[in-house]
Amino acid sequence: MSGIVIVGTGQAGFQLGASLRQGGYREPITLIGDETHLPYGRPALSKAYLMGKTNAAALQLRPSAFYADQSLTLRVGERVAEIAPTLQRVILTSGEKLSYDHLVLATGSRNRPLPVPGAALPGVFQLRTLADADALKAALHDVKAVAIVGAGFIGLEFAAVCAGKGIAVTVIEGANRILARSVSPLMATAVEATHRAAGVHFAFGAVVSAILERNGRAVGVAATDGSNYAADLVLVGIGVLPNQELARDAGLPVSNGIEVDETLLTVDPAISAIGDCAHHPSPHSHEGRVRIESVQSAVDGARCVAARINGQPGSHVAVPWFWSDQGAYKLQIAGLAAPHDLAVLRGSPDDGAFSVFCFREGSLVGVESLNKPGDHMIARRLLEDRQANLTPEQAADTTFDLKASVA
C-alpha cells in the first residue's frame, strides 16, 4: 500500500493526518508542506503573536514528538510540483516521485497581490505565514504611522494591534464600509465605531492606485481620488486566492477553488480537497456551493475525509462558524448570512455586547455576535437544527429564551 499523501501542512492537512490515525488508519501517511515550520495555527498571527502575547512554539498544533508517535511522515520545506493522476503519483520540486492510494490537496490559499506600482517596495507587508508575521513584528518596532489597504478581518485585526501600540492607523478601503463581504451593515457599523474609539481612521471609497516611495522605501499610499496617506509601513490585506493550480494542471475542475462533491472528493476518485482551497456544496450557502476560509471549515472538512477513508462516508455539512478578535472585541459569526433580507438586533451596540440575527425569506441564515459568546453558541445549534423555528420577533426580544427554540 502506498497510503495517503497530503499536500499542505496547514490546519486542514494536519487535522487530516491526526484524524486518520485516530480513526484507525494503519497505512503510511505522508504530509508535504512548503513552509519550514511544524504545522501551526494562523489565527494568533494577526492577534496575540503580533502583540507579543504568545510565541511561535505555542502556535504549533502539536509538538514534534506527535508526528513520530503517530507514524506521520512530515516533510516540511518541500513542495509538490505536479500530480500524475493516472499513475497515482505526485512529483516534488526535487524530482522525487511519491505514489499514493489517495491524495488529499490541503494547499490552502495565498494573499491576493495588490496590482499597483510600488507594491513590492520594502515597507509593504502582507500577513499569511509565520514568516510574514515575524517580518511585520520586527518592522513595527520603530513605526509611527501605518496604512492598511483593505478593511477585511486581517486588516482590522492588524489595525487593533497597531492602535494598541499607540501607532497612528489609517485603513483605506474601496467599499463604503468595513467587512463588506462578511457581515451585515448593522454589525459593520458597530465594529467600525469600536475601532474609531481606539483612534483608527478610515478612508472609504478610496481605491489605492500606488504605493508612495522615497529613497527606495514605501512612505504611504496614493488613492485614485488624489488623496495620499503617509505611513512608515503599509499592510495589504485584500483577501486571498485559493492554491488550485496543482489541481488545475492535473486536469481537475477548478473555479473559485478546487471543485469537490459534498464528501470533498474531486472528480478523480483518488483525490480529495479540503480547507481553504476546496469549493464544495453547502446546504448553508445561498448559491449552493461555497469556499470557506476558516479554522472550523478546515478541521471539519479534514474529519469528514478521514472518516470516509476509514470507511464511514458522510457529507461536509457542518454549520460554518468563524471568529475574529479585534482589540477588546470578539466578533463571532455562525452560518452564512449573505444575502439576507432582514437583520434584527438582539441587545444594543451601545452596551458593547449584542448580536445581529439575519433572516432570508423568514428563515434564520446567520448570526453575528460581538462580545456575546452565549448567543453565538446557541446560534450554532439553532442553525444546525433544521426544525428550529425562531422568528425575528423572538430573536429581538432579549427576554425570550433562545434555547427554547432548539429541539
Ligand code: FAD
Ligand atoms: P493553509 O493554512 O493555507 O495551509 C496550506 C499549506 O499548504 C500552506 O502552508 C501552503 O504553503 C502549503 N502548500 C500550498 N501548495 C503547496 C504545494 N504545492 N506543496 C507543498 N505545500 C503547499 N480563521 C478563523 O476561523 N479564525 C481566525 O481568527 C482566523 N484568523 C486568521 C489570521 C490570519 C493571519 C490568517 C492568515 C488566517 C486566519 N484565519 C482564521 C483563517 C484560517 O487560518 C485558515 O482558514 C486556515 O488556516 C486554512 O487552513 P488550510 O490548511 O486550508 O490552509
